[in-house]
Amino acid sequence: MKNLNICIDIDGTITEPYFWLEFTNKYFNMSLTEEQVTEYDIHEVIGVEEKVFLEFYEKYKFKIHSEQKLREDVESVIKRLNLIHNIYFVTARDTSLSMVTHLYLKNNKINYDELFLLGSHYKVDKAKELNCSIFIEDNYNNALQLSNEGFKVLLLDTNYNRKPLNENIIRVYNWKEIYLIINELFLQSKAM
Secondary structure, X not given: OOOOEEEEOOOOOOEOOOOOXXXXXXXXXXXXXXXXXXXXXXXXXXXXXXXXXXXXXXXXHHXXXXXXXXXXXXXHHHXXXXXXXXXXXXXXXXXXXXXXXXXXXXXXXOOOOXXXXXXXXXXXXXXXXXXXXXXXXXXXXXXXXXXXXXXOEEEEOOOOOOOOOOOOEEEEOOHXXXXXXXXXXXXXXXXX
């Protein structure tokens, strides 16, 4: 039996948070930079109606999600964590991306126990169902929802989530830091 139940978002959390910028700039004939991405909702960043952005996304989502680059140290950290903890990927992706997501994780040698594609940004119920010990996320609103329900959240720093945090959210800057914090929390839980 493994120790902690670690829930992890995918896009912007294990992947580079601005992976979509190249596709979006090309499609919409723009030249946005990472520094200009100060909102989570991409249609707001590029200044188009959500419907227009969703048409673009539906057309290119399989290509975008199969070509994303991993954040540094993701593979090695998750591999070490998965030796003694359960790893659950909990993503807002819809089920049409199930196969491409499984293949992406496999091709990038990411160890995990289960994958949940919710089709919604609301993750609280799944976190409760999984008895989540800690949730790793990049979406500020998701982090607030989860933390307000009592979950400990590690929020990976991005330009679009630099807002005030509460006592259940820890801002982190890389996966090595995540590894150290999870080990510390695990050791604290064992001492109790």
